[in-house]
Amino acid sequence: MALSNLREYVRPDGLDMALSLVKEKGRSARVIGGGIDLVRSSSPDIETLVDLSQLSLSYVRQTDKGIAIGATTTLTEIVEAPVLNNYLQGVVVEMLRQVGAPSLRNLASMGGTLASAHPWSDVITLFVALGAQVTLYNGVTRMVPLSDLYASRALLSPAIITEALLPAYAHGTAAAFMKFSRTKFDIAILNCACLISTQNGDCESVRLTAGGTPQLAALLPEVAEVLLGRKLSQTSIGQAAEMARETTLVRNDLRASGNYRRELVYAGVKRCLTCVSTHLSGASQ
Amino acid sequence: MRICLTVNGKKQELDSTPGDTLLHLLRRIGYKGVKKGCESGDCGACAVLLDGRVVNSCLVLAAKADGHCVTTVEGLAGQEKTGELHPVQEAFLEQGAVQCGYCSPGMMIAAVDLLAHNPNPTDQEIKEGISGNLCRCTGYVKQIEAIRIAAKKMRKSADV
Ligand SMILES: Cc1cc2nc3c(=O)[nH]c(=O)nc-3n(C[C@H](O)[C@H](O)[C@H](O)COP(=O)(O)OP(=O)(O)OC[C@H]3O[C@@H](n4cnc5c(N)ncnc54)[C@H](O)[C@@H]3O)c2cc1C
Ligand code: FES
Ligand code: FES
Numbered sequence: 086m087a088l089s090n091l092r093e094y095v096r097p098d099g100l101d102m103a104l105s106l107v108k109e110k111g112r113s114a115r116v117i118g119g120g121i122d123l124v125r126s127s128s129p130d131i132e133t134l135v136d137l138s139q140l141s142l143s144y145v146r147q148t149d150k151g152i153a154i155g156a157t158t159t160l161t162e163i164v165e166a167p168v169l170n171n172y173l174q175g176v177v178v179e180m181l182r183q184v185g186a187p188s189l190r191n192l193a194s195m196g197g198t199l200a201s202a203h204p205w206s207d208v209i210t211l212f213v214a215l216g217a218q219v220t221l222y223n224g225v226t227r228m229v230p231l232s233d234l235y236a237s238r239a240l241l242s243p244a245i246i247t248e249a250l251l252p253a254y255a256h257g258t259a260a261a262f263m264k265f266s267r268t269k270f271d272i273a274i275l276n277c278a279c280l281i282s283t284q285n286g287d288c289e290s291v292r293l294t295a296g297g298t299p300q301l302a303a304l305l306p307e308v309a310e311v312l313l314g315r316k317l318s319q320t321s322i323g324q325a326a327e328m329a330r331e332t333t334l335v336r337n338d339l340r341a342s343g344n345y346r347r348e349l350v351y352a353g354v355k356r357c358l359t360c361v362s363t364h365l366s367g368a369s370q
Numbered sequence: 371m372r373i374c375l376t377v378n379g380k381k382q383e384l385d386s387t388p389g390d391t392l393l394h395l396l397r398r399i400g401y402k403g404v405k406k407g408c409e410s411g412d413c414g415a416c417a418v419l420l421d422g423r424v425v426n427s428c429l430v431l432a433a434k435a436d437g438h439c440v441t442t443v444e445g446l447a448g449q450e451k452t453g454e455l456h457p458v459q460e461a462f463l464e465q466g467a468v469q470c471g472y473c474s475p476g477m478m479i480a481a482v483d484l485l486a487h488n489p490n491p492t493d494q495e496i497k498e499g500i501s502g503n504l505c506r507c508t509g510y511v512k513q514i515e516a517i518r519i520a521a522k523k524m525r526k527s528a529d530v
Binding site: 088089090091092093094117119120121124125134138161182184185187188189191192269270293 | 431480485498501
């Protein structure tokens with residue numbers, strides 16, 4: 086049996102009730118989204134699961150700050166949300182179509198995907214590049230950059246993710262995502278993403294990430310530095326990719342060697358930047 | 371614990387435990403068309419429709435499915451009590467898309483979800499639709515062909 090010591094499965098009808106269960110029972114209680122990771126974890130510590138499905142947290146909404154995604158929204162519901170088709174050239178939809186298979190995306194939730202913090206997560210690599218924010222509830226509601234969640238896991242103990250926000254970006258901004266895996270649907274050997282805002286064709290802000298290195302997605306500030314104030318050209322893209330190869334921390338693990346990953350970072354950054362350059366030149370015509 | 375499930379249109383109250391998976395529960399009550407494979411979300415043999423969407427039943431706790439509708443391969447045929455096979459099942463038979471048959475229930479369930487949401491898929495979309503279903507026998511060619519043919523049949527009968 087999956088979770089041998091599980092004693093209760095609770096569906097609270099208010100966020101405070103959900104939080105008080107998690108607080109009161111400590112590590113023996115977990116919030117469940119899709120349950121994909123929890124069911125496979127077989128953890129003997131888990132005695133209570135707190136299901137958030139009655140809390141009306143399944144939605145994808147356009148707001149004045151950007152696109153808000155509720156914590157229990159499945160990855161399929163996100164892929165099928167019309168508002169995401171035009172958000173940053175459809176990059177979120179393109180990435181999600183490469184996460185597992187439909188049978189997995191129909192279960193996996195936004196909150197569970199962000200909280201589980203798998204180092205090879207395609208969602209996290211792209212969302213960190215896009216400057217996503219998460220809303221946490223621990224009695225008070227607060228919004229923090231998604232990257233802070235991984236810098237300090239204490240933020241989640243105990244707290245519930247209620248929403249993710251993809252910020253709105255002005256015209257002249259483009260994004261791209263690239264995944265390297267044995268087949269399109271496998272877990273990534275490495276993934277990369279970038280978000281670039283331009284002013285008169287010059288890169289004004291640059292966010293690049295690499296994930297599955299095999300560490301969790303991290304920003305690549307030295308690479309971004311190469312591009313700031315410059316136009317995207319074959320030369321600048323080539324220099325940025327070289328910088329990524331030199332400075333990104335990569336290691337061996339069962340999926341690939343560090344040397345192979347170094348080449349993938351080079352290729353991934355180059356392809357992401359080339360893709361963004363194509364988007365930006367398409368937009369300016 | 372008691373849970374309430376509608377399986378293939380029939381509402382049932384069932385005995386379960388909090389750690390019970392939907393896969394184990396369904397097999398225990400006789401839906402043996404739901405196959406047990408990897409139990410880790412990789413093979414798709416255990417696929418069922420949960421409220422009309424394909425899921426790996428090995429990854430779903432029965433408690434999570436409480437109050438919801440499940441369709442297993444047994445529920446695809448004779449949905450209107452005519453005893454007729456579902457067009458996807460017919461096409462799998464006609465195309466010889468079944469060898470040992472272990473993957474077939476999950477593969478057909480995934481195809482039913484795909485065609486319900488995309489009646490005219492490209493071959494690439496069919497491949498993506500069944501990307502969570504491993505087959506160790508066929509090489510997938512016949513199954514992709516069968517799904518293409520089922521799509522055509524379903525479009526034709528929708529036009530009538
Ligand atoms: C076969 C397979 C293939 C996969 N392929 C890919 C892939 O290609 N790319 C990829 O990126 N990922 C992939 N994954 C990983 C998958 O995306 C994650 O397992 C999934 O997204 C987890 O989401 P969930 O909602 O099921 O999490 P759950 O299992 O419900 O939860 C995971 C963790 O998050 C906590 N949690 C859940 N919701 C919240 C919340 N609202 N607030 C706080 N904590 C919460 C839980 O307590 C638990 O600790 C794959 C997984 C499998 C099994
Ligand atoms: S048994 Fe469920 S995916 Fe393999
Ligand atoms: S027919 Fe044997 S596994 Fe597919």
